[in-house]
Amino acid sequence: MAKILILANNDIGLYKFRKELLSELVKENDVYISLPNGKYIPQLKNLGCYFIETPINRRGTNPLTDLKLLKKYRKILKEICPHIVLTYTIKPNVYGGIACRMNKTPCIANITGLGTAVENGGVLQKITLFLNKIALKKASCVFIQNKENEKFLLRNNVIKGPYALIPGSGVNLNEYSLLNYPSNITINFLFIARVMKEKGIDQYLDAAKFIKEKYPETSFHVLGACEQDYEDKLKEMHQEGIIEYHGMQKDVQKFHQNSHCTIHPTYYPEGMSNVLLESAASGRPIITTNRSGCKEIVESGRNGFIVEQKNSEDLIEKIEAFxxxxxDSKRKMGLYGRKKIEEEFDRDLVVKAYLREIKKLGINN
Incomplete structure (x- = not known):
């Protein structure tokens, strides 16, 4: 059996968004996964994967720590001798890609987003782009999740070899089935994301405060763990009745059932927003920003609305339009969104893209 090694930075994303691919790969291959330990590791093992614990500081910029990660990847490559390596997210792409290049191991990288270092420019952007050029130069294929990322990477000569556009991580259309649209009088809005400034939480809270006062029969829900200092503010606004803060939730489907619209006012460098894909697949209209990774999922006026980034007034205006x-119009928006997801963002499209690239390399799949 062929050996396939997968490098990722967390267990939640690997299980939630890649389990269908993993299920296909383990049928005829030994699949090894290298990532930090977490609560989804047992599920990944149950799929048939062999787990290699690999600590990663996702947001750290300490070069010594990153050098240790590179050494760890080289050690894993030497011990496993994989026929191909699949990498996801920034650090596995960079340091896993460099290790594969040094070891002359075929590698398929997935650009799940460019990251804030690239987004913010300056010295960190130059360093990050330089490292990506080294890592991706000999990649067998680079998967890119949106056209703006594609243009940026090509313009900066980061990618010179084979690459392909894929529809993000796609959506499991059975897992996220079309839900009946709620008919209750209170209109429920959902914010589902890590609670941090770049995800647009400030704009959402501004809008909630204004809309709730003007339209009492509305409810604004916040789902997600606080990654920045918002806990006190959210609890205060919850006590005041402006929002309902639910914290981190494992099952978001039960919230989609009662929701009328998902609001995702992010200006974080997304690859393709899974929150929006899952919301639209559930038949929910979406309001999101005019940035790559979000606007591809919305046809303004058809299955939602697009707003300017960092603009609370524009967000309020679009919520009022909704x-x-x-x-009946709200329900039709949701149905159109579901149709769009079925045609353009089925996760099966992503799985088939991987299997095609692996087959090109003559590896069992």
């Missing part, structure tokens, strides 16, 4: 629609 509230002005009758229930």
């Amino acid at each position: 509230l002005s629609l009758d229930i």
